[in-house]
Amino acid sequence: MTGYMDLSEQQLKNLFFFLDKVGGNHFNILKEKFNVKLGGSLKEKRDKVIHALMMHEINFDYFISWLNHLHMNGNNTVYIFEPELDNVLQKNPIDALSRKIKKLTGDILETSIDQVKGLKIIHTFEDEIKEQIIITLAAPAYLSLKDEDNNPYLEQDVYLGYLVVDYKLNHFRLSLHPTHNIHSVNNISKDKTGWDSIALTFMDFFKKKILAFNYNNPDWILNAMAEIVDEYFDHNNPLIVKKLSDFKKTQMPELVKILISKENGFNKDSFIKRFERSLINSYESELIEIYKQVQKEKPFSIFFHEAGKGIVSFMANSNGKPLNYADSRIIVKMMMENTMVSSLGITYSENGKDYPYKISKAYNFISLKRVNNSGTPKEIVDDVLSNLIKYKPNGEFEDFSDTITESE
Incomplete structure (x- = not known):
């Protein structure tokens, strides 16, 4: 596969499904990156993006990464999980762990509602400068909607969550977007405990499939x-x-x-x-x-x-x-x-x-839960957490980034 024109009918259907979830602020990233005009309404933006892909005005590989991160910069709730042992990440260098995750990583173009039966990894990105691995996780979900007669019904959906393995801050953080009308994610209802139980099911998946560790009690x-x-x-x-x-x-x-x-x-x-x-x-x-x-x-x-x-x-x-x-x-x-x-x-x-x-x-x-609906760039979240971790007592946090070496 080399570009948009090489996609199959099912792959195009999957692409359109996720593109329909993209908000205006996320479209601005493509607009600024490739200097393309995207119009006013969301429909116009989507149509212009497809046209730009067909005309090779937008790099296709960049587009796929951008599409995977469609909710990365939303008004997300952020969960911070710390390993009980400080050297968990030190023993699992970023390059080696990234390769391990990529072997289990699928493709957003092969991800459809019918195929997502449980949590799955659909994208992995290693940020060498920030020393982070950003993992996009897809989960089966249901939306709570109402028909024209105001009768409630559930509609099947695919939910995307983001897990960041941060080597500088020595923690794992989960970023979950408070999707409108969400009823459940991965068979976990949002009604009673909000997003907390859903967050734990994402982390349980990561610990089982990728890296086993015990949680620290962050007193x-x-x-x-x-x-x-x-x-x-x-x-x-x-x-x-x-x-x-x-x-x-x-x-x-x-x-x-x-x-x-x-x-x-x-x-x-x-x-x-x-x-x-x-x-x-x-x-x-x-x-x-x-x-x-x-x-x-x-x-x-x-x-x-x-x-x-x-x-x-x-x-x-x-x-x-x-x-x-x-x-x-x-x-x-x-x-x-x-x-x-x-x-x-x-x-x-x-x-x-x-x-x-x-x-x-x-x-x-x-x-860390947002109290309004405004989006938050990931760079801002990084800054917030970097400033917050400075209040952690000396001796409990160490930056292992300069000492990590790759091992078999």
């Missing part, structure tokens, strides 16, 4: 979320630090003495600690009101903070917009002092555009 993300919150609400003002230190050393002891002299019940350690903490927080807040926060560059802003302790939970939510420093700092600080962060909404900004994610932790993975 570090809880401390990382707390650190991100502290960083966001840090006033970063050395004058306030000095005044607060002077207050603790000089006025605070006298104020404690005065207060406990007024009531015998106040003269106990638990009360004194509560009083000191409350007074310091109030004093610091008033200093911030006067001398203001000194802005500093940080990778994330915060729009959502959820914390819990036992059956009690607390939430601060600004619906995708950054939490106002003055209005929310005291509330979030109190939440941090008495509870643990259970999920956090972070926003990464690049070239004036915001990319909000809600971070949560399960026993064996970290999830």
Whole structure:
């Protein structure tokens, strides 16, 4: 096979099936890469792409790779799975693992609804610069639709998911597109647990067919979320630090003495600690009101903070917009002092555009879920995760990329 004109009738049918799934933003990649005019509507774009393929204006091999990645840059939920042993990828060099996967890789042009009975690999791409293997996985799926009389029915479909083996960040990440009206993927219903159970079935397939490993429990993300919150609400003002230190050393002891002299019940350690903490927080807040926060560059802003302790939970939510420093700092600080962060909404900004994610932790993975329908280029996801992993304590993350050598 050398190009579009060599395809069989069934291969063309499969190509059209997946091309119908492509959105406008993904078409722009071809437009910019090959300088072709693609029209306005999605139908016009599809027709122009086919014409460009027939006229050899678009490289066919590039097109096939592009088609396999049709949902790669969507508003995807990202799942991070870490190996229990840090040297799992070190023992499986990227070139050797890539060759192993390619031997099991099929072809999107040979992938039709009737042929996809279970998970299968249909494309493998090795990014040597980023030290990643990007795997496209196809799964049987059903869409929940309604006919003209508003009667519900299920329509068979093929769902594409993306698994990235990242050697620099030493983890496996799964990117799943929240396809509209999806009912189930690989016989796993989305109704009860959302995408989490579907994500695990993708990973189980990879571990069984490609590389067996045990999951690490990523507890570090809880401390990382707390650190991100502290960083966001840090006033970063050395004058306030000095005044607060002077207050603790000089006025605070006298104020404690005065207060406990007024009531015998106040003269106990638990009360004194509560009083000191409350007074310091109030004093610091008033200093911030006067001398203001000194802005500093940080990778994330915060729009959502959820914390819990036992059956009690607390939430601060600004619906995708950054939490106002003055209005929310005291509330979030109190939440941090008495509870643990259970999920956090972070926003990464690049070239004036915001990319909000809600971070949560399960026993064996970290999830980052988009809170709107905007697409996210894979390059942005790479940047978000690279910045997030910096909050991981030293000693738990190592970059093995310079030490990997190929072995038999």
